[in-house]
Amino acid sequence: MDISRIDQIIDKHDGEASSLIQILLDIQSEHNWLPKEALKRVCERLQVPMSRITHIATFYKAFSLVPKGRHQVHVCMGTACHVRGAQRVLDTVQEVTGVKSGETDSDLKFSVETVNCLGCCALGPVMEVDGKHHGNIAPSQIASVLNNCE
Amino acid sequence: MTRLSSPEKLECARKDIVSRIDPTKPCISVCAGAGCLASGAAEVIAAFKTELEFHGLTTEVNTKGTGCPGFCERGPIVMIYPEGICYLKVKPEDVPEIVSHTIKEKKVVDRLLYEDPATGTRALRESDIPFYKNQQRNILSENLRLDSKSMDDYLAIGGYSALSKVLFQMTPEDVMGEIKKSNLRGRGGGGFPAWRKWEESRNAPDPIKYVIVNADEGDPGAFMDRALIEGNPHSILEGLIIGAYAVGAHEGFIYVRQEYPLAVENINLAIRQASERGFVGKDILGSGFDFTVKVHMGAGAFVCGESSALMTALEGRAGEPRPKYIHTAVKGVWDHPSVLNNVETWANVTQIITKGADWFTSYGTAGSTGTKIFSLVGKITNTGLVEVPMGVTLRDIITKVGGGIPGGKKFKAVQTGGPSGGCIPEAMLDLPVDFDELTKAGSMMGSGGMIVMDEDTCMVDIARYFIDFLKDESCGKCTPCREGIRQMLAVLTRITVGKGKEGDIELLEELAESTGAALCALGKSAPNPVLSTIRYFRDEYEAHIREKKCPALSCKEMIAFHIDPEKCKACGSCFRQCPAEAIQGGKKLIHIIDQEKCTKCGTCLDVCPSRFGAVRKISGEPVPAPVPEDKRAIA
Ligand SMILES: Cc1cc2nc3c(=O)[nH]c(=O)nc-3n(C[C@H](O)[C@H](O)[C@H](O)COP(=O)(O)O)c2cc1C
Ligand code: SF4
Ligand code: SF4
Ligand code: FES
Ligand code: FES
Numbered sequence: 164m165d166i167s168r169i170d171q172i173i174d175k176h177d178g179e180a181s182s183l184i185q186i187l188l189d190i191q192s193e194h195n196w197l198p199k200e201a202l203k204r205v206c207e208r209l210q211v212p213m214s215r216i217t218h219i220a221t222f223y224k225a226f227s228l229v230p231k232g233r234h235q236v237h238v239c240m241g242t243a244c245h246v247r248g249a250q251r252v253l254d255t256v257q258e259v260t261g262v263k264s265g266e267t268d269s270d271l272k273f274s275v276e277t278v279n280c281l282g283c284c285a286l287g288p289v290m291e292v293d294g295k296h297h298g299n300i301a302p303s304q305i306a307s308v309l310n311n312c313e
Numbered sequence: 314m315t316r317l318s319s320p321e322k323l324e325c326a327r328k329d330i331v332s333r334i335d336p337t338k339p340c341i342s343v344c345a346g347a348g349c350l351a352s353g354a355a356e357v358i359a360a361f362k363t364e365l366e367f368h369g370l371t372t373e374v375n376t377k378g379t380g381c382p383g384f385c386e387r388g389p390i391v392m393i394y395p396e397g398i399c400y401l402k403v404k405p406e407d408v409p410e411i412v413s414h415t416i417k418e419k420k421v422v423d424r425l426l427y428e429d430p431a432t433g434t435r436a437l438r439e440s441d442i443p444f445y446k447n448q449q450r451n452i453l454s455e456n457l458r459l460d461s462k463s464m465d466d467y468l469a470i471g472g473y474s475a476l477s478k479v480l481f482q483m484t485p486e487d488v489m490g491e492i493k494k495s496n497l498r499g500r501g502g503g504g505f506p507a508w509r510k511w512e513e514s515r516n517a518p519d520p521i522k523y524v525i526v527n528a529d530e531g532d533p534g535a536f537m538d539r540a541l542i543e544g545n546p547h548s549i550l551e552g553l554i555i556g557a558y559a560v561g562a563h564e565g566f567i568y569v570r571q572e573y574p575l576a577v578e579n580i581n582l583a584i585r586q587a588s589e590r591g592f593v594g595k596d597i598l599g600s601g602f603d604f605t606v607k608v609h610m611g612a613g614a615f616v617c618g619e620s621s622a623l624m625t626a627l628e629g630r631a632g633e634p635r636p637k638y639i640h641t642a643v644k645g646v647w648d649h650p651s652v653l654n655n656v657e658t659w660a661n662v663t664q665i666i667t668k669g670a671d672w673f674t675s676y677g678t679a680g681s682t683g684t685k686i687f688s689l690v691g692k693i694t695n696t697g698l699v700e701v702p703m704g705v706t707l708r709d710i711i712t713k714v715g716g717g718i719p720g721g722k723k724f725k726a727v728q729t730g731g732p733s734g735g736c737i738p739e740a741m742l743d744l745p746v747d748f749d750e751l752t753k754a755g756s757m758m759g760s761g762g763m764i765v766m767d768e769d770t771c772m773v774d775i776a777r778y779f780i781d782f783l784k785d786e787s788c789g790k791c792t793p794c795r796e797g798i799r800q801m802l803a804v805l806t807r808i809t810v811g812k813g814k815e816g817d818i819e820l821l822e823e824l825a826e827s828t829g830a831a832l833c834a835l836g837k838s839a840p841n842p843v844l845s846t847i848r849y850f851r852d853e854y855e856a857h858i859r860e861k862k863c864p865a866l867s868c869k870e871m872i873a874f875h876i877d878p879e880k881c882k883a884c885g886s887c888f889r890q891c892p893a894e895a896i897q898g899g900k901k902l903i904h905i906i907d908q909e910k911c912t913k914c915g916t917c918l919d920v921c922p923s924r925f926g927a928v929r930k931i932s933g934e935p936v937p938a939p940v941p942e943d944k945r946a947i948a
Contacts, residue, residue: 181628184629219630241533242762243688246691254914280533280536282530284533284762285688303890
C-alpha cells in the first residue's frame with residue numbers, strides 16, 4: 164500500500180480531524196476497503212485515537228475492514244424494491260455468486276451487499292453492479308449480468 | 314469566469330446569456346437523472362451525438378442532459394424543442410429515426426409518444442400526458458429546463474435573482490417575515506415551520522452560526538431529494554445562501570449520502586461555479602455578505618439523517634443522536650446555532666423569495682401550504698416523482714396521476730412517511746394529503762415516500778420489514794429503542810413464519826408503548842408501521858396466528874407451490890427452470906413438486922404458460938398429495 168497516496172488524501176482535506184469520515188471514504192473508494200496501515204497513518208496524522216477510527220469504521224455501512232471483491236454487487240432492499248420482489252433478487256444473487264450478503268468470496272471476485280435505497284425506486288427491484296444500475300431486474304436475468312463480470 | 318460584483322452585473326450577464334439563446338433552434342434534451350441513466354440514457358445521449366455528427370448537425374442542434382422530470386418509469390425521456398415533443402422509453406436504436414424524422418423533417422415518431430392505455434390516443438407534449446396534467450410542478454418542472462451541470466442555464470431561467478433581491482432589497486428581518494408569511498413547513502419529516510428554527514438561531518447570542526442542507530434521504534423508497542440536488546443543484550444552494558443571510562450564518566454544510574455519487578458531483582460542481590461567479594465566498598455580489606459552504610458525504614447510516622446525529626457526523630464522529638434539551642437551532646454543530654433543513658425545503662425558499670409568500674400560499678391547505686413532491690412507487694402503473702398541491706386526496710394521486718394498480722390487481726394500502734410512517738387502507742383514500750391529516754390517520758408525511766401495495770403484499774410482512782430495517786439502523790444507544798425493536802421483530806418474525814401465538818398482537822401493542830420512550834424519533838416512531846397495520850389490517854395478523862395462513866400468499870414459510878394435475882400439460886417449462894430441481898417431470902407426465910426440496914422461489918408459477926395456469930400458490934391448507942406414479946401419464 165502506498166502511504167504517500169494516503170498522505171495526499173489527508174492533505175486534500177487539510178489534515179483536519181473533523182474530516183475523518185471524508186478521509187476514510189476517500190481511502191475506501193480507492194482501495195475498496197480500509198487497510199490497517201492506512202488507518203494507522205490516519206491516526207498519526209490527524210492525532211485521533213485508533214478507537215475512534217474503529218468506532219467510525221464499524222458504525223458506518225460504507226466502510227469495510229476486510230478486503231472486498233473485484234466486483235461489488237449491491238441489492239436494494241428499500242421499501243419500493245421490497246414490495247416488488249427484492250428478496251427474490253437477493254436470493255438469486257446469493258445463489259449465483261455463492262456469496263451471502265455482507266460477504267466476499269474466497270478468490271475475491273464478488274462482494275455482495277444489501278443497501279437501503281439506491282434512489283431509483285421507480286425502477287424497483289434494483290441491483291447495482293460496479294456502480295451500474297440494473298432496474299426492473301428479474302431473477303432470471305441476474306445470472307447473465309453477473310456472468311459478464313470477469 | 315469573472316466574479317459578478319453587483320446586481321446590475323448579474324442582470325447584464327443574464328441578458329447576455331439569454332441573448333445568445335435562440336428559442337427557435339432545435340434542442341434535444343435527454344433526462345440524465347439516475348432512473349433514466351439506469352435505463353440507458355447515457356447510451357441514448359451518445360447515440361444522439363454520433364447521429365448529429367453524421368448528419369453534420371452538431372452546430373445547428375443543441376443537446377443537453379437534464380434532471381429528472383419525474384416520469385422515471387417511462388425513461389429514458391427525450392424532449393424535442395422548440396415543439397416540446399415528448400418521447401418515452403427511447404432506445405439508442407430509435408435515435409437515427411428521431412434525427413432524420415423529427416429534427417430534419419419535422420415529423421413525429423408516433424410510436425415513441427405516450428399512449429393512453431384506455432383510449433389509445435397519443436400525447437404529443439408532456440403537458441398532455443395524464444400523469445403530468447394532474448400535477449402542479451412548481452419545483453420539479455425546473456429540472457427539465459436546465460442542464461444540471463450548466464450554471465448559465467440556471468441563470469437563464471432567473472437563477473440567483475432571489476439571492477440578489479434578498480441581499481440588496483431586503484433586510485434579514487424582511488426575509489424572515491416572508492418565510493413566516495409563507496408558513497413553509499419542513500419537507501424532511503416532521504413538518505416543523507421553517508421560520509421558527511431560523512428565528513431561534515438568529516436570536517441566539519452566539520455570533521458563529523451554521524446553515525445545513527439535509528440531503529441524506531435515508532428513507533427507503535424516496536428519491537425526490539436526489540432528483541432535486543442532481544437536477545437543479547443551484548436552486549438548493551441559492552436557498553441555503555438566502556437562509557444564511559436571514560439567520561446571520563457565514564458557513565454552511567451540505568450533507569449528501571455517498572450512495573448518490575451524481576448528487577455529490579453535481580452539488581460540488583455547482584458550488585465551484587457559484588464561487589467563480591461570486592455567489593459564494595467573500596462579499597457576495599458586492600453586498601459585503603460572506604458565505605462559504607462545504608459538502609460532507611454520509612457514509613451509509615440512516616440515523617445520521619436525524620438532526621442532532623447529522624450534526625455529530627459533520628464534526629467527524631459516529632453520527633449518534635443526542636438528547637435535545639436545547640434545540641440544535643441554538644446549540645448544534647460544535648455547539649453553535651445551526652439551522653438544518655431538508656433539500657426540498659431549501660428549494661422552496663428560493664421560490665418563495667422569487668415569487669412571494671402570497672403566491673406560495675395560493676397552493677395547499679391552510680395548515681400545509683405549497684406543493685409537495687411525492688415518490689410514488691411500488692405496485693402502481695405510473696411510478697416516479699409527483700408534485701401536487703398539499704390537500705390533494707390520496708385517491709387522486711394514486712388513480713389520476715399514478716394510473717392505478719397494474720396487472721388487474723386490487724389496491725391494498727399505501728405506505729407513507731417511511732419507517733416512521735404507516736399504512737393507509739383503501740377506505741381512507743379520500744384523505745387529503747397534508748401534514749396534519751396523515752398524522753391523524755396514524756401515518757405521517759415524512760419525506761414524501763408513497764409506496765403503493767396491492768393484494769400480493771402481506772401487511773404483517775411489511776410491518777416486519779420496517780422493524781427489521783430499524784433494528785439494523787438503530788444506533789443502539791438507548792435501551793427502549795434497541796430492545797423494544799428487537800423484541801417486536803422477534804414477535805413479528807414469529808408470526809410471519811407461522812409460529813404466532815394468541816396474545817401476540819397485544820404483546821406488540823405493549824412493546825410499542827415502551828419503545829416510545831426512546832431518545833430520538835427513530836425509536837419513538839418505530840412502532841408506527843406496526844400499530845397502523847394492526848389498526849387497519851388486524852384480520853391479516855389474525856389469519857397468520859389462528860389459521861396459519863398468509864392471505865396475501867406472500868410469507869414464504871406459510872405458502873407452498875402445487876401443480877394442478879388437471880391443468881398440467883407437461884410442457885416442461887417449470888421442470889427446466891426450477892433452480893432447486895424440485896420438480897419431477899417427463900414427456901406426457903403430469904409434473905409434481907417435491908415439497909422437501911422446493912425453496913419456494915416462485916419461478917414455476919412465473920414460467921408456467923398462462924394458458925395452462927397449472928401452478929398454484931396455497932396457504933393455510935394442506936398441500937394435496939402428489940399424483941401417484943401410475944396415474945401421471947397424460948392421455
Ligand atoms: C431517524 C431519522 C432519520 C431522518 N432522516 C432524514 C433525512 O434523510 N432527510 C431529512 O431531510 N430529514 C430526515 N430526518 C428529519 C430531520 O431530523 C430533520 O427534522 C429535518 O431534516 C429538518 O428539515 P426540515 O425542517 O426542512 O424538514 C430524519 C429524522 C430521523 C429521526
Ligand atoms: S409449466 Fe405448467 S403445464 Fe408445463 S409442466 Fe409445468 S406446471 Fe405443467
Ligand atoms: S417454487 Fe421454485 S423451487 Fe419450488 S418448485 Fe417452483 S421453481 Fe422449484
Ligand atoms: S427502494 Fe430500491 S432504489 Fe429506492
Ligand atoms: S430519472 Fe429520468 S424521469 Fe426520473
